[in-house]
Amino acid sequence: MLVITGRASRRARLAAEAGRFALLVGRTVPFYRYVSVEGEVVSVTTATEEEVREVGSRCLPTEEAVAGHVEQVLADPGAAVAIRVRPRRRLSADLGASG
Incomplete structure (x- = not known):
């Protein structure tokens, strides 16, 4: 798993100190779902253009949006880090209307 965040962020500091990382993504509307x-x-390293593009392309709807995101993140060289995590546990739930 790859996460991009600010070098000075609490998230980056705690991940580096603890050596562990957890991420939860959820939504409640129209139905409760999470992973x-x-x-x-x-590793925690300076984020490269390729890493920022990889993460951005998963979340943003167009290549134009991805390019803008990459430009914004890399405007301050060294300000973003790439946190690589080896997943050990995954949980998910989908409480949508399925019948």
Whole structure:
């Protein structure tokens, strides 16, 4: 798993100190759904353009939006880090209307 965040962020500091990382993504509308991932931190390094693009392309709707995101994140060289995590535990739930 790859996460991009600010070098000075609490998230980056705690991940580096603890050597562990957990991420939860959820939504409640229209139905409750979530996925969580926990694991050990493999590395915390300065984010590269390729890593920022990889993460941005998963979340943003167009290549134009991805390009703008990459430009914004890399405007301050060294300000973003890439946290690589080896997932050890995954949980998910989908309480949507299925019948």
